[in-house]
Amino acid sequence: QLWAPLEDYEKRTGGEVIAIPHNSNGSGGQMFAPVRLDGSEMNAQYVATRAKWEPIVEVTQVKGDSETHPSVSPDDEFADFESWDEGNLAQTKKSSPSHFKFGYARPALKEGLRHQSKIGTNPFKFGMIGSTDSHTGLATADEDNFFGKFGESLPQPTRYANQMFAVLQEGYWFGASGLAAVWAKENTREEIFAAFKRREVYATTGPRISVRFFGGWSFDDKDAFAPDLSVIGHSKGVPMGSDLSTAPIGRAPQFLIEAVKDPLGANLDRVQVIKGWLDNDGQTHEKIYDVALSDNRNGGQPIESTVDLKNASYSNSVGSTQFVNIWTDPDFDPRINAFYYVRVLEIPTPRWTAYDEIKFQINMPEEIPRIVQDRAYTSAIWYTP
Numbered sequence: 001q002l003w004a005p006l007e008d009y010e011k012r013t014g015g016e017v018i019a020i021p022h023n024s025n026g027s028g029g030q031m032f033a034p035v036r037l038d039g040s041e042m043n044a045q046y047v048a049t050r051a052k053w054e055p056i057v058e059v060t061q062v063k064g065d066s067e068t069h070p071s072v073s074p075d076d077e078f079a080d081f082e083s084w085d086e087g088n089l090a091q092t093k094k095s096s097p098s099h100f101k102f103g104y105a106r107p108a109l110k111e112g113l114r115h116q117s118k119i120g121t122n123p124f125k126f127g128m129i130g131s132t133d134s135h136t137g138l139a140t141a142d143e144d145n146f147f148g149k150f151g152e153s154l155p156q157p158t159r160y161a162n163q164m165f166a167v168l169q170e171g172y173w174f175g176a177s178g179l180a181a182v183w184a185k186e187n188t189r190e191e192i193f194a195a196f197k198r199r200e201v202y203a204t205t206g207p208r209i210s211v212r213f214f215g216g217w218s219f220d221d222k223d224a225f226a227p228d229l230s231v232i233g234h235s236k237g238v239p240m241g242s243d244l245s246t247a248p249i250g251r252a253p254q255f256l257i258e259a260v261k262d263p264l265g266a267n268l269d270r271v272q273v274i275k276g277w278l279d280n281d282g283q284t285h286e287k288i289y290d291v292a293l294s295d296n297r298n299g300g301q302p303i304e305s306t307v308d309l310k311n312a313s314y315s316n317s318v319g320s321t322q323f324v325n326i327w328t329d330p331d332f333d334p335r336i337n338a339f340y341y342v343r344v345l346e347i348p349t350p351r352w353t354a355y356d357e358i359k360f361q362i363n364m365p366e367e368i369p370r371i372v373q374d375r376a377y378t379s380a381i382w383y384t385p
Helices: 003-013 044-053 097-101 105-119 189-197 221-225 229-236 352-359
Strands: 056-061 127-130 179-182 201-204 210-216 237-239 243-245 254-260 268-278 284-293 322-328 338-346 375-378 381-384
Touching (some): 003 044, 044 105, 056 201, 097 105, 105 284, 127 375, 210 338, 221 229, 221 322, 229 237, 229 254, 254 268, 254 284, 254 338, 268 322
Parallel strands (some): 056 127, 127 201, 243 381
Antiparallel strands (some): 179 201, 201 375, 210 237, 210 254, 254 322, 338 375, 338 381
16 A cells, blocks of 8 residues: 555656654564564565565664564673664553564564565565654754754753653654665765665665675775775675675685774774574574674673763763774574674763753652663675575
8 A cells, every 4th residue: 555656656757755663662573574464474575576666675763762672682792772662552452472573673684584474575675764853954863962853852951751642652662763874976856766666775874884795705904994995895894784605615705894983972882793694494583693892801791881961971981983893703504594793882981860860950760771882783694596
């Protein structure tokens, strides 16, 4: 009922259009459900149509983060980020396990592999972006300059407690998020739109973090230090949103990764690769690899927090300004389907609620979060045997 008018629009106007699924964490598990909305099974034609009109998904915005959730990623220490997980948007229905499994991007990417093994094509092969979802015309995604979503969440002493639509979630639930980042060949509408369609895009939860992510079979160490990293990435591999297939004998996929801090923001804590795969028994799995850690830390060591809540400030005395790495999957099995994407984490910084507390000289309840670890998520690279 949505896609048919989109197709008609393109035929009538000669223009191009896509639809971007929005706020999947509030969908009650409907966004990435295992069957169609009418209860029927997916087939190859349905999947092809969905892929044409919905090549990307919004995974972070003011109403929470939709990358993953602790209930579906229990081994991920960073999974519980800006979670809106008590129920549906209207708060008329409590959350259930299916809401998380079929309402978040990472489990959806895993479910896509299962569908692919069953029907030969993947309905959840999407890129990832962020958006603000602000309705005020004052869209900002900075923790120290957050203008909220509606009028009741504009800067004011009571906004942390004001309820959305006067009946729903309190204002402190809102996150100062997010942004859509696009790797386009030119800064034109045509090239930006083309990048969306080929999924060469990524999401941030507000900061202007720069992330490059390429996959291939023949990168070498010197490629990470080349001044033309993007040229090498495209010539020797494929960018985020693309596919690798048929591994050369004895080779595992290599990933060329560059992450650079927001020039006006916080340093970076770490770079991670998130891998998902489908085993020979039809079970899906995920694993998180710390590809790079700042300050010469070993795996498992948390970054030192420099946040001073009394002054709503932090220091870039910890963390790194840039990471450049070539990472090879140490657990690669060339016989199974898999996907990989990158998550970049900043060092801890004050959340917008901490800035409000100082600005308006108020005391918020203790349970309200005042520290945040903003981040970026790239679109995936898929491997198919």
